[in-house]
Amino acid sequence: xxxxxxxxxxxxLILGPAEVKQATNMGQMIDVIEAGIRxxxxxxxxxxxxxxxxxxxxxxxxxxxVMQDGGKMGIKIFNGSVEHGVRYIILIYxxxxxxxxxxxxxxxxxxxxxxxTTGIATRYQARKNAKTVxxxxxxLEARTNFEAMCAVREIQSARVxxxxxxxxxxxxxxMSAQLGVTVQSADSAxxxxxxxxxxVVATNxxxxxxxxxxxxxxxxDGQHINSIGATGGHLxxxxxxxxxxxxxxxxxxxxxxxxxxxxxxxxxDAGTWDDNKxxxxxxxxxxxxxxxxxxxxxxxxxxxxxxQDVMAGFAVYEQARALGLGRDIDNFLEHKIx
Amino acid sequence: xxxxxxxxxxxxLILGPAEVKQATNMGQMIDVIEAGIRxxxxxxxxxxxxxxxxxxxxxxxxxxxVMQDGGKMGIKIFNGSVEHGVRYIILIYxxxxxxxxxxxxxxxxxxxxxxxTTGIATRYQARKNAKTVxxxxxxLEARTNFEAMCAVREIQSARVxxxxxxxxxxxxxxMSAQLGVTVQSADSAxxxxxxxxxxVVATNxxxxxxxxxxxxxxxxDGQHINSIGATGGHLxxxxxxxxxxxxxxxxxxxxxxxxxxxxxxxxxDAGTWDDNKxxxxxxxxxxxxxxxxxxxxxxxxxxxxxxQDVMAGFAVYEQARALGLGRDIDNFLEHKIx
Numbered sequence: 067x068x069x070x071x072x073x074x075x076x077x078x079l080i081l082g083p084a085e086v087k088q089a090t091n092m093g094q095m096i097d098v099i100e101a102g103i104r105x106x107x108x109x110x111x112x113x114x115x116x117x118x119x120x121x122x123x124x125x126x127x128x129x130x131x132v133m134q135d136g137g138k139m140g141i142k143i144f145n146g147s148v149e150h151g152v153r154y155i156i157l158i159y160x161x162x163x164x165x166x167x168x169x170x171x172x173x174x175x176x177x178x179x180x181x182x183t184t185g186i187a188t189r190y191q192a193r194k195n196a197k198t199v200x201x202x203x204x205x206l207e208a209r210t211n212f213e214a215m216c217a218v219r220e221i222q223s224a225r226v227x228x229x230x231x232x233x234x235x236x237x238x239x240x241m242s243a244q245l246g247v248t249v250q251s252a253d254s255a256x257x258x259x260x261x262x263x264x265x266v267v268a269t270n271x272x273x274x275x276x277x278x279x280x281x282x283x284x285x286x287d288g289q290h291i292n293s294i295g296a297t298g299g300h301l302x303x304x305x306x307x308x309x310x311x312x313x314x315x316x317x318x319x320x321x322x323x324x325x326x327x328x329x330x331x332x333x334x335d336a337g338t339w340d341d342n343k344x345x346x347x348x349x350x351x352x353x354x355x356x357x358x359x360x361x362x363x364x365x366x367x368x369x370x371x372x373x374q375d376v377m378a379g380f381a382v383y384e385q386a387r388a389l390g391l392g393r394d395i396d397n398f399l400e401h402k403i404x
Numbered sequence: 405x406x407x408x409x410x411x412x413x414x415x416x417l418i419l420g421p422a423e424v425k426q427a428t429n430m431g432q433m434i435d436v437i438e439a440g441i442r443x444x445x446x447x448x449x450x451x452x453x454x455x456x457x458x459x460x461x462x463x464x465x466x467x468x469x470v471m472q473d474g475g476k477m478g479i480k481i482f483n484g485s486v487e488h489g490v491r492y493i494i495l496i497y498x499x500x501x502x503x504x505x506x507x508x509x510x511x512x513x514x515x516x517x518x519x520x521t522t523g524i525a526t527r528y529q530a531r532k533n534a535k536t537v538x539x540x541x542x543x544l545e546a547r548t549n550f551e552a553m554c555a556v557r558e559i560q561s562a563r564v565x566x567x568x569x570x571x572x573x574x575x576x577x578x579m580s581a582q583l584g585v586t587v588q589s590a591d592s593a594x595x596x597x598x599x600x601x602x603x604v605v606a607t608n609x610x611x612x613x614x615x616x617x618x619x620x621x622x623x624x625d626g627q628h629i630n631s632i633g634a635t636g637g638h639l640x641x642x643x644x645x646x647x648x649x650x651x652x653x654x655x656x657x658x659x660x661x662x663x664x665x666x667x668x669x670x671x672x673d674a675g676t677w678d679d680n681k682x683x684x685x686x687x688x689x690x691x692x693x694x695x696x697x698x699x700x701x702x703x704x705x706x707x708x709x710x711x712q713d714v715m716a717g718f719a720v721y722e723q724a725r726a727l728g729l730g731r732d733i734d735n736f737l738e739h740k741i742x
Contacts, residue, residue: 083735083737083738114455114457119450119452119469119477121472121477121502122499122500124502126450126477126497128466128468130455130464132457132458134459137460139459143479145477145497146502147502152739152740153504153740155737159464161464162459164483164485164491165491166491173737176740395418397420397421399421399493400509400512401490402491
């Protein structure tokens with residue numbers, strides 16, 4: 067009646083932090099995530115609202131997604147507390163056969179997919195001839211987002227600001243070497259942002275509810291701004307004026323940004339949240355015009371989604387298999403026949 | 405800003421099917437799950453409704469739970485299709501420190517935890533002097549449920565019915581040997597049920613929407629009936645008369661049984677669903693009287709819950725660590741500091 071048999075074919079792969087980093091190719095990840103968001107635009111993705119469970123000292127969060135057309139599905143599970151930090155894992159499955167393909171660390175990967183998603187937004191929203199980037203923040207996301215900018219535009223130079231001088235100087239030095247683009251340290255956030263074709267705001271404002279990193283009054287015609295921090299209701303990164311000054315605002319998920327980001331709460335309070343100029347990433351990929359002229363200022367805001375996570379997991383898995391990385395786990399999951 | 409560090413202490417354990425079976429101790433598992441349900445009774449468990457995503461040919465389901473008092477949390481993830489069967493995995497975490505402790509196959513474990521949960525229901529609902537069991541079904545769940553009966557009552561003999569003679573005879577032979585209790589093969593479901601102190605209905609009625617395995621007219625004073633099949637809306641196992649004839653009905657989760665079991669749909673249609681006599685497993689553990697006399701007939705119905713899964717996962721993990729089973733995975737999850 068209930069025969070149990072060992073699976074005979076695909077063994078799931080385990081990828082640790084070093085292997086995930088080695089298997090991350092920003093250009094490829096942007097394309098793989100874009101394919102997932104295109105499927106989302108076509109209405110063929112199942113992605114329920116994320117489940118957020120409270121723990122004694124933090125949270126336990128669950129984000130599944132199924133892409134039937136692409137034959138991909140998976141889940142990101144992460145938990146965090148101020149004392150113990152955040153731990154992320156992504157599991158990906160063959161959506162047709164149901165096989166677990168890979169279990170991978172997703173701490174770095176979450177930063178990489180955030181950058182890759184910004185890359186998609188920038189590909190369709192920034193001016194085609196954008197050449198300069200201003201970066202506010204010097205952490206993992208600042209790095210992955212800048213890397214993504216260089217993958218979708220012919221970036222020639224960048225300026226970075228971060229409150230700690232040593233951090234911005236290290237970013238400038240390391241990213242110049244990594245990407246072959248001249249990155250200079252700037253003395254203020256405004257100095258990094260002013261005159262840049264693209265601005266990346268990627269700050270860690272945990273616990274600093276009034277810590278604005280980017281002010282809308284700095285926004286210039288033709289600029290494209292990416293804001294990927296302030297992913298919690300108690301966090302802040304850009305001010306309400308930024309929502310007012312942008313001609314068009316793109317969000318990875320409108321409901322996510324509206325309900326989860328402290329920046330959104332402030333903009334709604336200030337009356338600068340305008341539904342009429344906000345569009346969602348899948349709509350842009352479905353053909354909606356991102357900007358009407360090179361003079362418009364555009365803003366992208368993201369909080370992340372399960373489609374991004376699962377597709378990023380597939381991107382890394384494909385690279386890891388091609389490179390022979392990771393450990394195969396034999397004799398792991400059996401399957402139960404109906 | 406975003407330092408990433410390798411975890412230095414607990415390495416997660418991988419447990420495959422053979423190790424999970426070896427690390428399953430029914431008596432211990434019953435006690436561990438009971439502790440989880442007691443915590444649920446005290447109102448300290450976070451367990452959102454399960455997420456059920458559609459796939460091309462089946463489903464992808466996600467069941468997380470957090471037990472703050474016990475310091476335990478985790479998730480069961482399973483997917484299935486008629487062609488490819490069902491694959492189950494459970495991940496368990498230290499709820500305080502956030503560390504992933506174990507990833508285990510949960511095909512057998514799901515059957516074991518279903519049995520263990522029935523064991524809890526039977527411990528508090530069956531007559532103290534119950535000595536005989538009638539079993540309808542001969543699959544994995546019939547086995548684990550019968551094992552649980554023997555863990556909570558001094559069972560002396562049993563009769564088993566299953567439509568295929570070879571299956572019921574093999575069950576009788578193997579379970580007699582395993583548990584040291586005389587198990588005989590019966591020629592009909594009614595013959596197995598009649599005169600038994602406890603009846604276990606554990607059938608696989610997939611695709612047989614009118615396949616009733618147990619009829620309420622067989623119910624006798626003082627009997628306790630456990631029905632753990634028909635966990636989908638298209639499945640059937642007991643008839644509406646069973647709901648009518650039981651003096652008290654216990655469910656693992658009322659909302660789950662009501663919304664997910666085809667048996668419930670039929671009882672509601674037939675007008676035999678009576679909220680006044682239905683109680684939930686946590687209520688019994690919280691002190692509510694399960695039965696008022698040895699003459700009452702009682703029914704337990706279950707569809708499973710994340711608390712049962714996660715606690716069963718902890719039960720197996722504890723045994724596996726004690727027995728030195730499984731594989732430790734080093735260099736797997738890093739954690740990101742705020």
